[in-house]
Amino acid sequence: MSSFNPDQSAKTLASALQTLQLEANAILELRSRLDATFVTAVELMLGCTGRVVVCGLGKTGHIARKIAATLASTGTRAFFLHAAEAIHGDIGMLAQEDVLLTVSYSGEGHEILTILPAAHRLGVKVIAMTGNPQSELARLADIHLDVSVSQEACPLNLAPTSSTTTALALGDALAVACLGSRHFDATDFARSHPGGALGRKLLTRVSDVMRTGSALPTVSESATVSQALEEMSHKGMGMTIVIGKSNKPVGIFTDGDLRRLIERAGDVRGLQVSAGMGKQPRHITANALAVDAAALMDSQRISQMLVLDDSGNLTGAIHMHDLMAAKVI
Known part of the structure; x- marks a missing residue:
């Protein structure tokens, strides 16, 4: 008072x-x-x-x-x-x-x-x-x-x-x-303020936050759902990438795909992961801005996205949590 x-x-x-x-x-x-x-x-x-x-x-x-x-x-x-x-x-x-x-x-x-x-x-x-x-x-x-x-x-x-x-x-x-x-311009301003919110949005690339190498959950197209679940549990991305015979991604198997497959088929442990995977998964390039990846994931209501090069080869994967940890969103 x-x-x-x-x-x-x-x-x-x-x-x-x-x-x-x-x-x-x-x-x-x-x-x-x-x-x-x-x-x-x-x-x-x-x-x-x-x-x-x-x-x-x-x-x-x-x-x-x-x-x-x-x-x-x-x-x-x-x-x-x-x-x-x-x-x-x-x-x-x-x-x-x-x-x-x-x-x-x-x-x-x-x-x-x-x-x-x-x-x-x-x-x-x-x-x-x-x-x-x-x-x-x-x-x-x-x-x-x-x-x-x-x-x-x-x-x-x-x-x-x-x-x-x-x-x-x-x-x-x-x-x-x-x-x-x-x-x-705004990009020049961001370079002078790399620690600020604008700097992170305009300077952070997908390559800066994506997961690569052994951190990527991957299984072959012929893997069983049980094998896919084991890979998903170990890598903690809520999904696994399905690799085809050409050694390129042919799909993605997520927690949501698992629930839908169980509703449809009951006991799914012996089924091949290809029976429930999502084909033609969303992807982005490593050089894209991380903020653009966040916008795309938000618009598609997805939590994970593959990172491919121009030839369709797998270079990484990104999770919404990665973007949050980098304070891009």
């Missing part, structure tokens, strides 16, 4: 709404200032043969780190360089083919200004993101992006709030513009 009285609750809500409004206004003001300079900055980043090194300190340092992460995950090679660490040795991370993107609202931070001569000696191009177009950093940079705000959301107009929001938004704008120009 809240201990706020109604008046205090109203003031708290009003403060939150005011903060959001001021930060939204700051972004809209930034939008109106975007011009050809922004395009030049994007072109410089796109033409970079090294990495975009994003540098900052303090609150803007946190923003710079996030901008670097967003760039890196959307197709632009980038990393974050802490300004204070840079002047104590980490400037060695900077190479001639890099682009240096500095983030400093005042544009007068000692640490970043100390870095610039070293960057210029290397021939590194510098993009400065500041709130002061007249600052020394803005003057020394090759390109200046104005992220000034008319008012911080902080009621004291001191704590970086609107200004950090604006810098973050402009960083996102740079990353998205580069993404679009590189024709970066």
Whole structure:
């Protein structure tokens, strides 16, 4: 239960709404200032043969780190360089083919200004993101992006709030513009996020999760149902693959096939497995996406599927449980 009285609750809500409004206004003001300079900055980043090194300190340092992460995950090679660490040795991370993107609202931070001569000696191009177009950093940079705000959301107009929001938004704008120009798509995004759900769906192939070799349950076409059941029990796939004279799969015998055969024939132990197997079983290639295998199995209401090569030879088999274990579904 809240201990706020109604008046205090109203003031708290009003403060939150005011903060959001001021930060939204700051972004809209930034939008109106975007011009050809922004395009030049994007072109410089796109033409970079090294990495975009994003540098900052303090609150803007946190923003710079996030901008670097967003760039890196959307197709632009980038990393974050802490300004204070840079002047104590980490400037060695900077190479001639890099682009240096500095983030400093005042544009007068000692640490970043100390870095610039070293960057210029290397021939590194510098993009400065500041709130002061007249600052020394803005003057020394090759390109200046104005992220000034008319008012911080902080009621004291001191704590970086609107200004950090604006810098973050402009960083996102740079990353998205580069993404679009590189024709970066969902598959590219997945390669940058192999541990995420999208990465697993777009990168995991059937070959990555299928069972092969001795793990495959197989019996000959002349095997008895009893022999088939023994193989099914040992391999734990709820089925066995039936191999014909040509050494290629001619069918599949599942738990469901067994139940249907018992209903039809009673004592089935001495029958050949071919009497109850499903012919022309569903199959997929090893190079197919695992998520496509899952969709096919779901649409056909089956739990297992064979994996065949282009000549119809058996290369593996996949079970719905395998897809679940790989977190594809």
